[in-house]
Structures are given as structure tokens and as C-alpha cells.
Amino acid sequence: MSTLEAAPPVTRPVAPLVIAGAIFALLALTPLFSELYGGAYVTSLAVRAMILAIVAISLDLLMGHAGLVSFGHSAFVAIGAYVAGIMVTEGAQEMALILPTAILCAAGFAALSGAICLRTSGVSFIMITLAFGQMVFFGLGSLAQYGGDDGLTLWSSPEVFGTRWLTSKEGIYWVVLLTLITTWALTHRIVGSRFGRVLRAARQNPTRVASMGYSVFRYRLTAYIIAGVVSAIAGVLWATHAAFVSPSLGSWQRSGDLIVMVVLGGMATRNGALIGALFFILLEEVLSSITHDWRLIFGPLLVLIALHARGGLVGLLDRVRGAAA
Amino acid sequence: MSTTLILIQLLNGLQLGVILFLIAAGLTLVFGVMGFINLAHGVQYMLGAYLAVWLYGLTGSFLVALILALPLALALGLVLEFLVFRHLYDRDHLSQVLATFGVILFLNQLVKVLFGPASLIVPVPEFLDFSIPIVDGLRYPAYRLALIASGLLVALLLWLIIAKTRVGMLIRAGATNPDMVSALGVNVRQLFLVVFGFGAMLAGFAGVMAAPVFSVEPGMGDNLLIVAFVVIVIGGAGSIRGAFVAALLVGLVDTLGRMLVTDGLRLVMDPSSANQIGPAIASMLIYVLMALVLFWRPEGLFAPKAAR
Amino acid sequence: MTAVLELTGVRKAFGALVVTDGVDLDLRDGECHALIGPNGAGKSTLIHQISGVLAPDEGRIAFEGRDVTSLSLAERAIAGLGRSFQITSIIPEFTVLENVALAAQAREGSSFRFFGRAAEEAALNEAAMEALTRIGLGTRAGITAGTLSHGEKRLLELAIAIAGRPRALLLDEPMAGMGRAESEALTETLKTLKSTYPMLLIEHDMEAVFRLADRVSVLVAGAIVASGRPDEVRTDPQARAAYLGEDHA
Numbered sequence A: 001m002s003t004l005e006a007a008p009p010v011t012r013p014v015a016p017l018v019i020a021g022a023i024f025a026l027l028a029l030t031p032l033f034s035e036l037y038g039g040a041y042v043t044s045l046a047v048r049a050m051i052l053a054i055v056a057i058s059l060d061l062l063m064g065h066a067g068l069v070s071f072g073h074s075a076f077v078a079i080g081a082y083v084a085g086i087m088v089t090e091g092a093q094e095m096a097l098i099l100p101t102a103i104l105c106a107a108g109f110a111a112l113s114g115a116i117c118l119r120t121s122g123v124s125f126i127m128i129t130l131a132f133g134q135m136v137f138f139g140l141g142s143l144a145q146y147g148g149d150d151g152l153t154l155w156s157s158p159e160v161f162g163t164r165w166l167t168s169k170e171g172i173y174w175v176v177l178l179t180l181i182t183t184w185a186l187t188h189r190i191v192g193s194r195f196g197r198v199l200r201a202a203r204q205n206p207t208r209v210a211s212m213g214y215s216v217f218r219y220r221l222t223a224y225i226i227a228g229v230v231s232a233i234a235g236v237l238w239a240t241h242a243a244f245v246s247p248s249l250g251s252w253q254r255s256g257d258l259i260v261m262v263v264l265g266g267m268a269t270r271n272g273a274l275i276g277a278l279f280f281i282l283l284e285e286v287l288s289s290i291t292h293d294w295r296l297i298f299g300p301l302l303v304l305i306a307l308h309a310r311g312g313l314v315g316l317l318d319r320v321r322g323a324a325a
Numbered sequence B: 001m002s003t004t005l006i007l008i009q010l011l012n013g014l015q016l017g018v019i020l021f022l023i024a025a026g027l028t029l030v031f032g033v034m035g036f037i038n039l040a041h042g043v044q045y046m047l048g049a050y051l052a053v054w055l056y057g058l059t060g061s062f063l064v065a066l067i068l069a070l071p072l073a074l075a076l077g078l079v080l081e082f083l084v085f086r087h088l089y090d091r092d093h094l095s096q097v098l099a100t101f102g103v104i105l106f107l108n109q110l111v112k113v114l115f116g117p118a119s120l121i122v123p124v125p126e127f128l129d130f131s132i133p134i135v136d137g138l139r140y141p142a143y144r145l146a147l148i149a150s151g152l153l154v155a156l157l158l159w160l161i162i163a164k165t166r167v168g169m170l171i172r173a174g175a176t177n178p179d180m181v182s183a184l185g186v187n188v189r190q191l192f193l194v195v196f197g198f199g200a201m202l203a204g205f206a207g208v209m210a211a212p213v214f215s216v217e218p219g220m221g222d223n224l225l226i227v228a229f230v231v232i233v234i235g236g237a238g239s240i241r242g243a244f245v246a247a248l249l250v251g252l253v254d255t256l257g258r259m260l261v262t263d264g265l266r267l268v269m270d271p272s273s274a275n276q277i278g279p280a281i282a283s284m285l286i287y288v289l290m291a292l293v294l295f296w297r298p299e300g301l302f303a304p305k306a307a308r
Numbered sequence C: 001m002t003a004v005l006e007l008t009g010v011r012k013a014f015g016a017l018v019v020t021d022g023v024d025l026d027l028r029d030g031e032c033h034a035l036i037g038p039n040g041a042g043k044s045t046l047i048h049q050i051s052g053v054l055a056p057d058e059g060r061i062a063f064e065g066r067d068v069t070s071l072s073l074a075e076r077a078i079a080g081l082g083r084s085f086q087i088t089s090i091i092p093e094f095t096v097l098e099n100v101a102l103a104a105q106a107r108e109g110s111s112f113r114f115f116g117r118a119a120e121e122a123a124l125n126e127a128a129m130e131a132l133t134r135i136g137l138g139t140r141a142g143i144t145a146g147t148l149s150h151g152e153k154r155l156l157e158l159a160i161a162i163a164g165r166p167r168a169l170l171l172d173e174p175m176a177g178m179g180r181a182e183s184e185a186l187t188e189t190l191k192t193l194k195s196t197y198p199m200l201l202i203e204h205d206m207e208a209v210f211r212l213a214d215r216v217s218v219l220v221a222g223a224i225v226a227s228g229r230p231d232e233v234r235t236d237p238q239a240r241a242a243y244l245g246e247d248h249a
Helices: A015-036 A040-065 A074-089 A095-117 A122-141 A169-192 A194-204 A206-211 A216-242 A252-265 A272-290 A295-308 A312-324 B003-034 B041-059 B062-083 B093-115 B142-164 B166-176 B178-183 B188-210 B220-235 B240-268 B271-296 C043-051 C073-079 C096-107 C122-135 C150-163 C180-193 C206-212 C230-235 C237-247
Strands: B131-135 B138-141 C003-014 C017-028 C032-036 C058-063 C081-084 C168-172 C199-202 C215-220 C223-228
Touching: A015 A040, A015 A169, A015 A272, A040 A074, A040 A169, A040 A194, A040 A216, A040 A252, A040 A272, A074 A095, A074 A122, A074 A216, A074 A252, A095 A122, A095 A216, A095 B271, A122 A252, A122 B093, A122 B220, A122 B271, A169 A194, A169 A216, A194 A206, A194 A216, A194 C096, A206 A216, A206 C073, A252 A272, A252 A295, A252 A312, A252 B093, A252 B220, A272 A295, A272 A312, A295 B093, B003 B041, B003 B131, B003 B138, B003 B142, B003 B166, B003 B188, B003 B220, B003 B240, B041 B062, B041 B093, B041 B188, B041 B220, B062 B188, B131 B142, B138 B142, B142 B166, B142 B188, B142 B240, B166 B188, B220 B240, B220 B271, B240 B271, C003 C043, C017 C032, C017 C043, C017 C058, C017 C199, C017 C223, C032 C043, C032 C206, C043 C073, C043 C081, C043 C168, C043 C199, C073 C081, C081 C150, C096 C122, C096 C150, C122 C150, C122 C180, C150 C168, C150 C180, C180 C199, C180 C206, C206 C230, C215 C230, C223 C230, C223 C237, C230 C237
Parallel strands: C032 C199, C032 C215, C081 C168, C168 C199
Antiparallel strands: B131 B138, C003 C017, C003 C058, C215 C223
8 A cells, every 4th residue: 555645735825815805994994085085975885885795795605605596685685674674663672682583584584495495406496596585575565564665764773782883874884894804704714614615515516415425405505594694684784774674675686686796706706796796886886877777788788797707807807817927 | 255356356366377377388488498597588578568558559559559569579589589598598597597687677777768667558458448247246347358368368379389289399399308309300499499489479468468457667577577487386397287277376376365365364363463464474475385386396286307 | 244235125117117126135244246237237226226316116225234225315325335426426626635525524523514624624634635545546636626537537436435434335337438557457446445345336347347346246127137256157147148148249
């Protein structure tokens, strides 16, 4: 028997960390800039972009790493937002109660719907997640006592252990940024963990993974629940920031936008979903400042992206760097 | 709650079911034969309705509008196929989802620009603008009955084509085994084009017929499209028979559910809570139905093959 | 010698087509039991039923004395049934090392661990390197698996199977598509492995079969027509007529 060779060393690329660091630094400085230019509008836009980035990162865990194209992901945002909205309306303003309730509701819905969706795969999975998303959308829209289709205004704001600092302008900004950084870091750790390794392998070859002794279904369901819970937390933040929730948070177009963000940025890359979400919001702003009918431009753009640019922005960046090197 | 009310709701459910079938039929064939997921299929329905609005405005006759709208809906479908969809058949589902999502955004906005964001109506054609007594004390609009009848007629026609003609045989074969069809020397691209154009025309027909009943507005096809997906999932992808049964089932469950759930809840809880919870449950009923069917048969009720 | 794996009256039909027709088969400790037969005899279908990809219609499959007939593919793998696939089945985007480490991970502790870096777990990487070295793929550990040559991929299959520290191996044509030198090398490797891992081997390479196998069973049209020591089967008229005569006329 030959001697045992040593395992090849593990390399950790530095460039993505630098890029992410730059993005987070830029976001941290945005409140300062907005004092000089743009004002509250800019910080509010940044908060919205960051919340969507949190959701997009959680969706990439499903789409990019687990290979599960969920077209109902915005439903989890809506669930989180409505839990916050309804509890505040009913007088339970304490975040320490709201957050766990939102997490439990999202996890419960993810476990139930996921157990059914994950019995199928491919196109059926897309259609069924779409249908479950729509179910939440209509379900929330028919809650007449909580605003129905028109949505629900949060007349008072959530509190953190009795204080109001979360709903101050700076408070929500820093909490959202911190949540974004935490989500970004933890998701990366999950992808690289034992669990994530099984998930990534199952995307490529589920039969092989099962024949190694893994129940692929359990890993996928767990990922589905994790992604749902993260999105619900983002939903709670959204409700806190906007002081208004409506069923449209969970509309299927929203889910479509989220998929676009992930693909636009580059699936299953360290920073793809983050960059994609921020870029999407910027693009929306720029296009809609050019014309009110910006979707006339955005729609065909999507078709072109789908046909020609599947590596996303991160892939483009890599190619540029590759050409420069 | 009276028997007449239930009868009316039954007819309303049938009407929804028929429209759903017309949309789902094309969708399930396109998916079954080409393995192509077309989110923009609901847009074809919307285009049909807008064609009806436009052509009615031009000609002043619903019948003429209907006759002109069908070839135009077909042409629009083929243009979309040529410009976008044919480049997607060999792509993965995610590319298909993204590109067809882009098509929806574009066309929804386009009709908003061309026709305005407000909802429009097409008047019921005069020769059908009366109601028919069905049982004592119950009259039902003739146009809606005509809609149901024409939908059932199309279903019958479709069944004849699929079951009896050579093209139908190829479509059935294609849904079960696409490789075999190409091995037979059939031009698959041409078959795709036929199926696609036909599906677009059916959805357009549904749109024209629905125009006098529902309001015509941008995005009107999107929600119906998702319900059509529910129909396909329940019926089994690629199966016309499945689409028919599931469409009627979904139409009836949705319509009757909206009436019966709240009434049923009143029996077990106080009326005000029932009034609050009832509509929420009713609006989710078809999705629960889908979940139950999937739990029992993940491949749908009439799947033409075990797995794809 | 005790039977590690025991099949009794296993039957499977697809519609009217009976693909497995009441098969009785066993695998004993320390042996290599080869299953041969013409194409379409139902060998792969049988392996699929043993490993749990397909469920038999009738009959019983016992592994180490325990009835595993109703267990899933994953559950049987945990019970100790390792397998290779006839058509190469690996994780193409992973490195060779990570392919095997994933298999080792299934045996060592829970995989519901969310934050530790799996790629840096020394115990897993060492177990993987040990399996790779044993198969002769040690120097290729850092390569992306999808870019390996066909023969190397077949070896990786085997490394994945033994890294799960199975109690028995199901090998579905491990030499399929290999060159002469490659399959001879693999035959030698399997010879050293069979004392540790009793193996049920499906193989078309008759030379390899007769060098490796302690027992040979001949499967024709879903049923076993002959079974015994290699030299017995080689001379068995029924087996010759059914199979050997056909391929080696």
C-alpha cells in the first residue's frame, strides 16, 4: 500500500471579501452622505435595498446552492411583515415578542409548504412555490379587519424592551445594515458547512448523495425553512421601517424581482445576491427617473439577461479581472 | 342560503372553470410537449381581451371582433415565439422563467401605455343580452351560458383533435416521449410552433370571451395564469383531460368555497369571527386542494407519464 | 460463513415485463460474488432493488440479518450498503477530495452542522485521502471531479463507496468503458479490497470476473440459472448455453 498523501490545502479567495467590505463600508457611510445630498430619501432607499438584499441572499441559498428555484419567496417577507403589523395593531409592540412569533410563523409555513413542494422538482417545484406564494398573498388580502387589499398602517411603532430607539432614523438603519452583514456572513458559513456541502452536492447529483446515506429531502427542507425564516426577519424590519404593510409585499411579481436580483448578481457566488439586489434597486431608480414606463425597458433587458448573461454581474467582474490579469 | 343561490354559484364556477381550461390547455400542452414553462401565457389571455376592446371599438360588433381577434391572437403568439420563446426551448427552466417574466413586465406596461391603466369593458353583444329562466325564480344571463357552452365545445373539439388526428397523435406522443417523436422524423420545431400558436389562440379566445364579463385591465392574466398552474399541477402536466377535470374542479371549489366556507364557519363559531376568517380561508381553498392532491399524487391526477 | 446479504424470492415487474423473477441470492463475509448475464437480463435492476433505488414487488432483502426491504436508498447506505453506479455518478463540480470527504462525512457525526468549515475538517479529509490512496487516486485529490478522465471517474466512484466504510459493496460494472491496463489495475485493487468489503459484482469483463470472484451466479431473463464456483460455472452447460456461449462463441 502506498503512503498516505496529504490533503491539498484549502484556499480562501480574498477578492470577494474586499468587494463585500467596500460595499458594507459604502452603506455605512450612506447616512453621512445623505446629510449632504438627497436627505432622508437616500437613506430610506438604502434601507429598502438592504432589506431586499437580505431576502435575496436567503433566496440564493435555495436557488444557487440547493438548486431550488422558489417562485414564492416574497410570501415569507409578507408573513414576517404582517406578524409585525398585526401584533403592533393588537397592542403587542415588543420586538422581543414580535420577532420570535414571526420566525415561528415563517418556519411553520415553510415546513408545511416545503414538505409538499419538495416532493416534486424542476418546473413543478417552480409552479407549486408560485401557487403557495399566491395563497399567502390572497390570504392576507382577505383579512378585512387588517386592511384587506389596501394594507395596514402601523399607527404605533415596535419597541425594543420598552424603548423606541429601533424606530429612530439611525436605529433602523444600523439594525438593518447589521442584519445584512450577519446574514451575508452566516449564509456563507452555512454554504461551506457540512450541511451546505450536502446541499450543494444534492443540487448536482441527488441520487449519488442519497446513496451515500443522506436523506436529500431533509436537507432541502431545512434549507427551505432557514431561507424562509431569514426572509421573515427581513419582513419584520420592512414593517418597522415603512410603518405600513400590504399584501403586495408577497405578490408574485415581488418573487420574480427577487429571482431577477439573484440571477442579475450571479447565483451561488459570495456577493452575487448582495450586489444583484443593490443594483436592481439602483436600476429601478435610474430607469424610472428616465421614464415612468421603465418596465418597457426593463422587460426586454430581462429577456436579454436570461438569454446571454447568466453569470451575472459577479461573473462579468471575474471576466474583467481575468482579462486584466 | 338557498338552492337557487347554489345553482347560480355552480354556473359561475363552471364559467370560471371553462376560462381556466382554455388557458390551461395551451399551457399544459406547451409544457408537456416542449418542457417549456411559459409564464407569459397569461399575457396571451390579456391580449385577447384587449384585442376585443380594440376591435369592438373599430367595428362595433362583438362577433366581428371575435372573428378578427382569433387570427390576431395567433399572430401575436407566433411573433412572441419567433422573437423570444424559440431561443429558450433548450435552456434551463430558470432562463425560461426569467425571460418570460420579462415578457410579462413589458406587455403589461405596453397595454397600460396604449389603453391606459383604468379597466375597460366590452358590452355584451345584443343578441345575447337577455337572461334565460333556468328554474323557477332563477334567471341566468344568456351570454354567460354561451360562454360556458362555447368553452365546453372547444374542449370537445380539442379532445377530437388530440384523440383522432395525426397532429394530435404526435402531440400525445410528444408529451410522453419527445425523443421518440423526433426519431420518427417529425419536424419537432414545426410541431412546437403548431402547439404554441394553437395554445396562444385558445388563451386569446378565452380573453375575448371573458372581456364582456370581467373587467379588462393590465395584468389581468397574471393571477389567472397562476391558477392555471394550479390546474396543471392538479391535472398532471401534459394532460388535456387532466386540465379539463382540474379546471372545472378548481373553478367550482373556488366559487362555491367563497359562499360556503363563511356559512359553514358560522355553524361552529360566532358570526363576526366567521365573517372575518371565512373569506381568508375561501381564497386559499384551491391552493389547499392542490396541496392535498400533491400529497396524495405528486405527479397529478392524470399525468401522462410517471416522471419527467 | 455467515451471509452478509440475503435475497429471498425477490420479484419485480414493469407492467407485464418481469425483470426480476424470484431471485434468491446471498453474499458471504470476505467473498466476491459475481453476477453475470447477457444485456437486459436484469442485473442493474436487481442491484437497484438491493441498494434501494427501486422497490421490489415481492420478496425479502436482508442485510446483516436485518430486513431492509422497505428502507430507502439513504437508509440502506447508512446501514452499510455501499454502491457504485454503472453510469458514472459523481459530484462533478466538487474536487475529488470533496467527493470522497462527503461520503466520509455521512459516517462521521451529524451533517446537520451549519457553521464549521467542512472543507477544513481534518478527520474527514484524512479519511478521504486514505480511501483515495487505497484506490490509487491520491495524487488527483485537488482536481475538479468533472474534469477527470473516464477511468479516473470510475475509480472515484469506488473511492466514494469505500469512504462510507460500508459493510458490503455493490459494484455495478466498475470496469465499464475502461482500457485494458486500467481494468487490470482495478482488478488488482478490488482483490485487495474484498477481504475488507464483501462485494457483489456485476461485470462484463469475464477475465476480471474469473480472477476476482469466489462465486459466480448467472442471471438470464430475471432468473438465476446457474450458481457456483467460477470453474463450475465456466463448465456448466446451462450457463454456457445461456450466456458464455452467446458472448464468447
